[in-house]
Amino acid sequence: xxxxxxxxxxxxxxxDLEESLRRAAQLFDPVPVSLMxxxxxxxxxxxxxxxxxxxxxxxLAGAAAVRGPAxxxxxxxxxxxxxxxxxxxxxxxxxxxxxxxxxxxxxVVEVRGDAPVSVGxxxxxxxxxxxxxxxxxxxxxxVGDAVFTTEWVTV
Amino acid sequence: MDIDSTGALFQAAAKGDASAWEAxxxxxxxxVWSVVRAHRLIDADAHEVFQTTWFRxxxxxxxxxxxxxIGAWLASTARHECLKVIRGSRRxxxxxxxxxxxxxxxDRSPEQAVLDAEESAGREATLRKVxxxxxxxxxxxxRLLRVLMASPPPSYAEVAAGLGMAIxxxxxxxxxxxxxxxxxxx
Numbered sequence: 258x259x260x261x262x263x264x265x266x267x268x269x270x271x272x273d274l275e276e277s278l279r280r281a282a283q284l285f286d287p288v289p290v291s292l293m294x295x296x297x298x299x300x301x302x303x304x305x306x307x308x309x310x311x312x313x314x315x316x317l318a319g320a321a322a323v324r325g326p327a328x329x330x331x332x333x334x335x336x337x338x339x340x341x342x343x344x345x346x347x348x349x350x351x352x353x354x355x356x357x358x359x360x361x362x363x364x365v366v367e368v369r370g371d372a373p374v375s376v377g378x379x380x381x382x383x384x385x386x387x388x389x390x391x392x393x394x395x396x397x398x399x400v401g402d403a404v405f406t407t408e409w410v411t412v
Numbered sequence: 413m414d415i416d417s418t419g420a421l422f423q424a425a426a427k428g429d430a431s432a433w434e435a436x437x438x439x440x441x442x443x444v445w446s447v448v449r450a451h452r453l454i455d456a457d458a459h460e461v462f463q464t465t466w467f468r469x470x471x472x473x474x475x476x477x478x479x480x481x482i483g484a485w486l487a488s489t490a491r492h493e494c495l496k497v498i499r500g501s502r503r504x505x506x507x508x509x510x511x512x513x514x515x516x517x518x519d520r521s522p523e524q525a526v527l528d529a530e531e532s533a534g535r536e537a538t539l540r541k542v543x544x545x546x547x548x549x550x551x552x553x554x555r556l557l558r559v560l561m562a563s564p565p566p567s568y569a570e571v572a573a574g575l576g577m578a579i580x581x582x583x584x585x586x587x588x589x590x591x592x593x594x595x596x597x598x
Binding site for chain 2: 267270271274275277278279280281282283284285286287288289292293295296297299300301302303304305309315317318330391392393395406408409410411
């Protein structure tokens with residue numbers, strides 16, 4: 258606490274009240290321990306070798322984004338020389354992901370998230386993954402000599 | 413390890429130091445959680461956004477150019493994910509449903525357990541009144557104060573990044589909202 262704040266002044270009262278709120282939040286709405294553990298774990302699963310394909314399109318981004326429950330979330334990721342387009346739809350409690358790798362090729366796509374799985378694409382780079390649980394999702398694939406990983410998104 | 417600055421922790425983590433990463437998670441999780449809570453998502457969405465935010469940071473460890481602004485980076489990332497989740501589903505918690513006054517006993521941090529043990533019944537009752545009064549504030553005030561409640565206290569740059577607010581408007585809004593809270597408690 259800085260010494261030039263007059264004790265009992267309005268600034269001091271605000272500081273004290275904010276500190277009470279901070280204590281109340283620690284007591285009544287703390288960060289769940291299980292979440293902290295997941296965040297610590299993330300370090301082991303980070304990508305160090307792959308190019309990061311940035312999110313270049315998201316149907317939920319921007320002011321015009323409107324989506325009903327039945328509509329698809331459309332995502333586009335782009336990296337140096339390769340990209341990935343995705344359409345995500347709800348199928349019951351889980352999700353169906355339909356994607357295409359560009360340039361089109363037979364590749365293996367690895368789904369990172371709560372239920373990691375690998376799928377092969379067809380000759381046009383297309384693939385479908387069913388029963389993807391909602392949550393953080395990222396994709397990793399090898400196109401030629403390059404490996405790229407997409408940014409994480411919440412689906 | 414004795415690294416004081418968040419920037420130094422980040423740089424150590426970027427070089428592969430797992431304990432620095434863990435310290436970073438410990439220090440900045442309350443900020444990320446506060447930003448997510450300020451957006452009042454339902455619990456499942458709040459948990460997912462929190463995880464996505466940290467997963468993104470992990471994948472961006474060697475790519476981020478301003479280690480000293482990592483708190484603002486996390487706050488901004490969490491905010492943008494919250495906004496997308498809200499746009500995608502509009503599943504937002506009504507005020508009365510966020511009654512997290514009794515967190516699950518098995519999901520408490522060690523600090524939390526110590527805090528609980530140390531809190532006298534009277535002190536806890538006082539904090540509960542403060543928390544309940546906070547819940548009665550306007551949406552704008554709840555948003556701002558929830559982020560300011562992060563521990564350690566966030567910088568105004570971090571608050572601005574987490575709420576998409578101008579830094580200059582934080583101080584006056586904070587004063588007004590704390591004034592409203594004080595009147596509710598009077």
